[in-house]
Amino acid sequence: MLSKKFDPLKGKILEVLNYKGEIVDEKLVPKLDDDKLIEMYKTMLLGRIADIKALQYQRQGRMLTYAPIKGQEAAQVGVVAALEQQDWMVPAFREMAGMLYRGASLKQLYLYWYGNEEGSRFEKDVRILPISVPIASQINHGAGVAYASKILDKKEVVVAYVGDGGTSHGEFHEGVNFAAVLDLPLIVIIQNNQWAISTPRETQTKAKTLAQKAVGYGIPGIQVDGNDPLAMYIATEEAKKRALKGEGPTIIEALTYRLGPHTTSDDPTIYRDQKEVDYWEERDPLKRFKIYLINKGLWSEEQEEKETKEVTDYVNKTFKEVEATGLIDLEETFKYTYAEMTPDLQEQLDDYKAYLKEVE
């Protein structure tokens, strides 16, 4: 079992592809077909470009507050690539690349950060729950979804995400403990990007790793190089097998790094130094995956250039579509409060409409 071999208490970290794009241990390489590898890479690239663009749009005053994912693409895509259609994704708020791989459209994801609730409407077959802004609360939802999977005998697993800061929260503890006690098919992905806004990981926990928290819950935990999509893939696959056999949850800590600001309202230069950023730039998940694919003969610089251009055009076009949606209708802000609008709410809506007519 990987989590035995890569025991976080012994300081072991699972890695398949090192930062130079070399395979560390052939035996660990997952048997993924070429198309899938390329799809994973293309999604990471789309995530990267969409991320950079989102920041630009925000700086131009065209997009609202946005939480960048740059640097965390592998920690996301590596995980969801190991899932099946019927499995569930329960995101925190910094999982755009993972959501894209699962089939959320870029338009939707942009719409959300543009400030429109429609961006959270993932149709049921996409199996993504809406973004959860209150930190760590989604871990309990993940446990609940997993409980339903278990007792309704559905062959599916649930992946719930949380940040390093989120592991300090009561809800993290409660959710993982709940899932552990009930042997639920839950995989908890901790995206340890080293910072919770300005607060470093060391201020969140005295524990050496976040993965070792699993020990206290009596479940496996593993620390993985989160910038290595192949390592994230095999760790998830193993957790999934356990979950499907009824053996309960797993904690996977993805050691990664947030290369950008926490959100567009944040200034990371106040609290972290450039050397640290440079160190992680070198460990960029896209760089190493690209080298790996090129060495395998699956990718080339020409393809990269072509793809980058196509994706950039697609992202630009998508954002224009999003901008064209403009403001949302008044009814939309009332419509989803209850299944049926209460008489009182209807009255408030009518009054307000009358006001708008009057001032038109």
Added chain:
Amino acid sequence: MAVMTVLDAINKTLFEQMEKDETVVTFGEDVGFEGGVFRVTKGLQQKFGKDRSFDTPLAESAIIGGAIGMAVNGLKPIPEIQFSGFVLPAFNQIVAHAARYRNRSRGVYTLPMVIRMPYGGGIRALEHHSESIEAMFASVPGLKVVIPSTPYDAKGLLTAAIQDPDPVIFMEPKRIYRAFKQEVPETEYKVPIGKAKVVQKGEDITVVAWGALVREVEKAMKLLENDNISVELIDLRTIQPYDKETIINSVQKTGRFLVVHEAVKSFGPGAEMISTVNEKAFLYLEAPPTRLTGHDVTVPLPKGEHHFMITPERIAREIKKVVNF
């Protein structure tokens, strides 16, 4: 005197009180090193050290539960909740414990503490960042709820809150953190908790507001300049315990009452105040006491937020409606 924003005034007050009283401690998510995401606590850690101004793990229940223990044992904690929307994980600590310690221990233990948090809409924020939830706290016996609307009041009210023997929820209208400046004394003074301020005297209608909306009512009054309506504007300043006397005296004079708040309508502070006006000034009324509030919906994300906001135009129209009833 120095010219300050609301944000400066709060920062300055924290400096002043921490200097004066060694037991005062400030803490919360990103509060120490960075000085908070809005920089309200900026410089405190540098000046007073990490024991007195520190970053906590990301856990609101621990922040408030911990503050309760600190207050029991001789400190004067001023925890910060990053945004009011994230106070809910700590709601149990606030409602089940902070509010009840005095009563539960029959006065043996008291909790002098100030829970600070930015609140309110109008800054095009993400979900859970814009709600005005003062009524949730105001309905809990044992808590005081204070909301400043000017730099001067921010300093005076916060000073009073820090020196208050009971837990005070200090809600900061983030929309006006930096919106305007005012002359503020650099020496200590207090604005008493529980006292409203008559911002402008008037004869025809009493309008009560607080926080960022005081400014919106003032703008509405400008819009009404040619309408020959004399508005008496009251800045409530404290939501619980609120200043009934000032409101009643005013309504007895004007005969009309409008309360304006950003919080949702039903079971909101407006309902409470209208009820008091009905009880205490019914015979003076020339129009039904009225409220202008947020709709009873989840505050929309930015692309729909304008449907929710209380604008000067809406306030002006409502004032006219009440006056011309």
